Amino acid sequence: xxxxxxxxxxxxxxxxxxxxxxxxxxxxxxxxxxxxxxxxxxxxxxxxxxxxxxxxxxxxxxxxxxxxxxxxxxxxxxxxxxxxxxxxxxxxxxxxxxxxxxxxxxxxxxxxxxxxxxxxxxxxxxxxxxxxxxxxxxxxxxxxxxxxxxxxxxxxxxxxxxxxxxxxxxxxxxxxxxxxxxxxxxxxxxxxxxxxxxxxxxxxxxxxxxxxxxxxxxxxxxxxxxxxxxxxxxxxxxxxxxxxxxxxxxxxxxxxxxxxxxxxxxxxxxxxxxxxxxxxxxxxxx
Amino acid sequence: xxxxxxxxxxxxxxxxxxxxxxxxxxxxxxxxxxxxxxxxxxxxxxxxxxxxxxxxxxxxxxxxxxxxxxxxxxxxxxxxxxxxxxxxxxxxxxxxxxxxxxxxxxxxxxxxxxxxxxxxxxxxxxxxxxxxxxxxxxxxxxxxxxxxxxxxxxxxxxxxxxxxxxxxxxxxxxxxxxxxxxxxxxxxxxxxxxxxxxxxxxxxxxxxxxxxxxxxxxxxxxxxxxxxxxxxxxxxxxxxxxxxxxxxxxxxxxxxxxxxxxxxxxxxxxxxxxxxxxxxxxxxxx
Numbered sequence: 001x002x003x004x005x006x007x008x009x010x011x012x013x014x015x016x017x018x019x020x021x022x023x024x025x026x027x028x029x030x031x032x033x034x035x036x037x038x039x040x041x042x043x044x045x046x047x048x049x050x051x052x053x054x055x056x057x058x059x060x061x062x063x064x065x066x067x068x069x070x071x072x073x074x075x076x077x078x079x080x081x082x083x084x085x086x087x088x089x090x091x092x093x094x095x096x097x098x099x100x101x102x103x104x105x106x107x108x109x110x111x112x113x114x115x116x117x118x119x120x121x122x123x124x125x126x127x128x129x130x131x132x133x134x135x136x137x138x139x140x141x142x143x144x145x146x147x148x149x150x151x152x153x154x155x156x157x158x159x160x161x162x163x164x165x166x167x168x169x170x171x172x173x174x175x176x177x178x179x180x181x182x183x184x185x186x187x188x189x190x191x192x193x194x195x196x197x198x199x200x201x202x203x204x205x206x207x208x209x210x211x212x213x214x215x216x217x218x219x220x221x222x223x224x225x226x227x228x229x230x231x232x233x234x235x236x237x238x239x240x241x242x243x244x245x246x247x248x249x250x251x252x253x254x255x256x257x258x259x260x261x262x263x264x265x266x267x268x269x270x271x272x273x274x275x276x277x278x279x280x281x282x283x284x285x286x
Numbered sequence: 287x288x289x290x291x292x293x294x295x296x297x298x299x300x301x302x303x304x305x306x307x308x309x310x311x312x313x314x315x316x317x318x319x320x321x322x323x324x325x326x327x328x329x330x331x332x333x334x335x336x337x338x339x340x341x342x343x344x345x346x347x348x349x350x351x352x353x354x355x356x357x358x359x360x361x362x363x364x365x366x367x368x369x370x371x372x373x374x375x376x377x378x379x380x381x382x383x384x385x386x387x388x389x390x391x392x393x394x395x396x397x398x399x400x401x402x403x404x405x406x407x408x409x410x411x412x413x414x415x416x417x418x419x420x421x422x423x424x425x426x427x428x429x430x431x432x433x434x435x436x437x438x439x440x441x442x443x444x445x446x447x448x449x450x451x452x453x454x455x456x457x458x459x460x461x462x463x464x465x466x467x468x469x470x471x472x473x474x475x476x477x478x479x480x481x482x483x484x485x486x487x488x489x490x491x492x493x494x495x496x497x498x499x500x501x502x503x504x505x506x507x508x509x510x511x512x513x514x515x516x517x518x519x520x521x522x523x524x525x526x527x528x529x530x531x532x533x534x535x536x537x538x539x540x541x542x543x544x545x546x547x548x549x550x551x552x553x554x555x556x557x558x559x560x561x562x563x564x565x566x567x568x569x570x571x572x
Contacts, residue, residue, distance in 0.1 A: 006488065036359075042336070043330070043336060043340045044329070044330050045335075046397075049331075050328070050329060050540050051540050051541050054329045054539075056539045150440060150444055151437075151440055151441070151444055151445070154436060154437050154440045155437070157436070158436055158437055165451055165454060165455060168451060169451060253340075254336050254337050254339075254340045255336065255337050255340075280566045
């Protein structure tokens with residue numbers, strides 16, 4: 001029943017902190033019957049400026065924690081962790097593990113007309129070269145231009161999503177990408193969709209903005225259908241969307257109250273309780 | 287010989303990352319005979335936005351590590367860790383433990399003429415109220431005005447220390463402090479001295495800027511003299527400043543190469559090697 005292959009088991013979603021809630025929100029919207037266990041690593045956030053080995057170690061601890069919660073699938077809702085940890089975790093785990101990068105890359109590949117694609121993300125994601133690798137795997141003719149934007153996350157967390165300062169910084173960050181003539185821009189960090197209006201203004205109407213959160217939820221849904229792992233309200237006597245509400249549980253490694261406040265501000269559901277756990281106690285076994 | 291009370295044992299200095307190097311640099315300058323073991327918690331940086339319990343747990347792990355290196359005294363070169371962890375660590379340890387806050391507060395108290403003192407720092411340091419508490423302990427008549435400046439650290443780390451964007455953000459941050467008529471401003475985060483020129487311009491010549499790194503090194507020197515713990519070159523056959531060079535060892539929890547590059551850019555000595563360690567393996571025993 002709860003071996004991780006139960007169709008009524010929850011989906012595990014993790015991120016370095018709050019940004020992954022934009023992915024959880026998309027899963028809630030597209031799959032309202034699914035239960036979710038979310039973990040935000042708020043004691044060790046951010047991931048974007050840390051090394052591959054460290055991010056992989058953190059990710060393995062979190063997967064260990066989520067497996068203890070009997071999840072049936074895991075979504076890495078963090079671009080940096082997807083970049084560094086998805087491949088090893090996919091190999092190590094016997095349940096589906098998805099990252100946000102492939103879904104975003106597929107959409108960008110379908111969207112671009114001139115084959116010139118920009119990626120904005122944290123330093124870690126850009127340095128990993130993972131978007132370039134996935135996109136070139138889809139079409140070796142693509143030209144990929146990456147740009148690290150380390151100030152975007154702190155600016156969003158300061159609430160300056162519509163400020164001229166953020167716009168000025170955005171103009172500096174994307175200037176090179178504009179010179180390169182890109183027609184598609186991947187928002188390669190979970191905070192960046194919150195800057196969409198501003199980025200739309202800076203980039204102009206002709207550049208398509210790709211939000212991997214949206215695409216990842218679609219990929220997850222497709223995968224659950226394929227594997228016969230969709231939540232089945234009938235089997236538990238629930239009434240589907242009109243019956244027992246789905247269960248959303250939130251765990252963090254620090255500052256549960258602050259997390260919950262933010263979660264309530266962006267989720268359409270009220271977050272009843274957020275629990276703080278000591279993630280360092282979870283081993284790296286796999 | 288190496289029980290932590292040996293006068294020729296090294297001084298332990300720790301910070302959430304690279305910022306504490308401004309404190310280490312002052313110790314090197316003021317006490318050229320002393321050896322130093324520095325630890326930067328680059329895997330879990332920043333501390334400024336995390337909770338008291340988490341910062342205390344991290345700090346205890348680091349103290350455990352430094353004690354294993356046989357240090358004779360410990361300097362917490364991080365304002366947030368000083369705010370949350372200094373008092374418990376002072377009680378738990380049988381060697382001197384210093385933070386950066388008291389030294390900065392003492393100097394501010396001696397500097398102010400009108401008793402109106404401003405403090406700029408991370409969210410954690412401001413929320414702790416520690417500067418206010420220490421300053422009021424020195425003079426209950428002082429009026430203290432704190433302001434969290436979360437964007438300063440990322441702006442410094444992006445190299446924008448002389449940029450009009452940083453100046454605009456600084457003007458917004460300090461506007462309230464200027465209305466309050468402060469005559470003294472404590473730079474309550476180890477990165478902020480790197481913004482001194484810009485802050486001088488924004489604040490004007492009439493407001494004194496207090497850099498706790500400088501004051502902490504003086505306090506440490508006084509304390510080592512009092513306790514007879516100063517390094518004694520004669521006892522090891524060294525020739526003092528003209529003899530065997532002091533030993534500086536650097537440890538981090540992530541990205542050793544990147545840390546070393548930064549260290550070499552701000553220290554007057556060449557950092558020969560930086561070692562990465564797994565700080566989570568150090569228990570919280572005390």
